[in-house]
Amino acid sequence: MCPKDNHLQIPDLSSPFRVGRLSFRNRVVLAPMSGVTDLPFRQLAWRFGAGLVVTEMVASRELVGNASESWARLKNSGIDPHMVQLAGREAHWMAEAAKIAADNGADVIDINMGCPAKKVTGGYSGSALMRDPDHALSLIEATVKAVGVPVTLKMRLGWDENSINAPLIAKRAEEAGIQMITIHGRTRMQFYNGRADWDAIRAVRDAISVPLVANGDVATTADASEILRRSGADAVMIGRSSQGRPWHAGVLAGAIEHPDSAAIADIVGEHYRMMLEFYGIDIGLRHARKHVGWYLDRFAPHLASQEKAAIMTSTDAHAVLSGTIAAIAAETGREDEKDAA
Numbered sequence: 001m002c003p004k005d006n007h008l009q010i011p012d013l014s015s016p017f018r019v020g021r022l023s024f025r026n027r028v029v030l031a032p033m034s035g036v037t038d039l040p041f042r043q044l045a046w047r048f049g050a051g052l053v054v055t056e057m058v059a060s061r062e063l064v065g066n067a068s069e070s071w072a073r074l075k076n077s078g079i080d081p082h083m084v085q086l087a088g089r090e091a092h093w094m095a096e097a098a099k100i101a102a103d104n105g106a107d108v109i110d111i112n113m114g115c116p117a118k119k120v121t122g123g124y125s126g127s128a129l130m131r132d133p134d135h136a137l138s139l140i141e142a143t144v145k146a147v148g149v150p151v152t153l154k155m156r157l158g159w160d161e162n163s164i165n166a167p168l169i170a171k172r173a174e175e176a177g178i179q180m181i182t183i184h185g186r187t188r189m190q191f192y193n194g195r196a197d198w199d200a201i202r203a204v205r206d207a208i209s210v211p212l213v214a215n216g217d218v219a220t221t222a223d224a225s226e227i228l229r230r231s232g233a234d235a236v237m238i239g240r241s242s243q244g245r246p247w248h249a250g251v252l253a254g255a256i257e258h259p260d261s262a263a264i265a266d267i268v269g270e271h272y273r274m275m276l277e278f279y280g281i282d283i284g285l286r287h288a289r290k291h292v293g294w295y296l297d298r299f300a301p302h303l304a305s306q307e308k309a310a311i312m313t314s315t316d317a318h319a320v321l322s323g324t325i326a327a328i329a330a331e332t333g334r335e336d337e338k339d340a341a
């Protein structure tokens with residue numbers, strides 16, 4: 001059977017899938033997002049039924065150098081499997097960091113070859129690695145050789161529209177022992193502009209036999225089915241559509257129903273408290289701000305901008321939480337009145 005024949009059927013999002021000897025419980029993966037998918041966010045997403053969650057990218061050299069931020073990103077509790085994403089530009093540091101991650105409980109190591117940020121590509125890591133496939137391969141080979149756990153790869157379609165080389169790199173990566181590949185259907189030069197090209201991901205499908213995860217602009221169950229249909233991928237990864245709703249991957253996977261407004265208020269409160277505990281009050285308050293903003297945007301869209309700003313900039317943790325929950329409750333009241341009218 002040719003590899004393509006395996007992928008004519010769209011897989012059921014709620015069904016498990018295998019990567020090497022590991023089995024993932026469903027096909028909706030929470031994307032790694034720096035500054036977002038820290039341990040509290042991943043714990044919530046996992047509890048609500050995401051098939052797999054990935055840490056924020058951990059800079060390999062910094063981890064080897066013992067940077068406290070890298071260790072915080074590596075932390076896990078209660079999530080199985082623990083998938084750690086590493087970024088770097090030198091094979092040696094990637095291999096060393098992979099060993100540290102695996103020795104500290106990582107079940108899967110993911111290599112970041114997709115980040116478009118200048119800070120990262122200026123250091124020739126992230127998506128800049130796609131400009132030099134031979135170098136990218138040396139880094140992949142070193143990482144695979146360094147650890148006994150599966151190593152996976154996340155990348156974009158290519159650097160720009162004139163250098164779409166994801167299929168080529170994917171094929172070489174599979175030959176080097178990579179066990180799963182995720183493609184964000186944009187080039188680096190697109191950053192986050194335009195629409196992700198779900199059809200273009202299929203060329204990667206045709207090049208590899210290991211599991212493929214398709215990513216980019218998936219917000220609904222219909223999007224998830226469509227990206228799987230167009231790309232031939234085995235699973236879907238969601239990023240920004242889960243901001244302000246850590247339960248969203250679980251909803252798309254059919255693991256839970258969309259929570260009602262009382263449940264949302266509870267989750268917001270729990271998430272906030274988890275963040276304060278994880279980071280300590282001062283840093284936690286700052287890190288939590290963007291999540292509060294996303295919750296308010298989604299669930300209190302009529303809140304006046306001055307009131308939103310007042311909640312978000314308050315340095316009183318109790319005031320932030322009670323203000324957020326009250327704003328969400330007020331929105332629910334508005335909806336109920338509308339329904340009754």
Ligand SMILES: Cc1cc2nc3c(=O)[nH]c(=O)nc-3n(C[C@H](O)[C@H](O)[C@H](O)COP(=O)(O)O)c2cc1C
Pocket residue numbers: 031032033034035036055056057085112113114115154184215216217218237238239240241
């Ligand atoms: C705030 C933010 C941080 C991100 N950080 C990472 C990262 O650390 N590693 C990575 O591979 N991709 C990172 N990404 C890219 C996402 O994983 C994903 O590929 C991208 O957002 C497209 O998916 P989406 O349309 O579902 O958001 C980040 C994206 C955002 C918005």
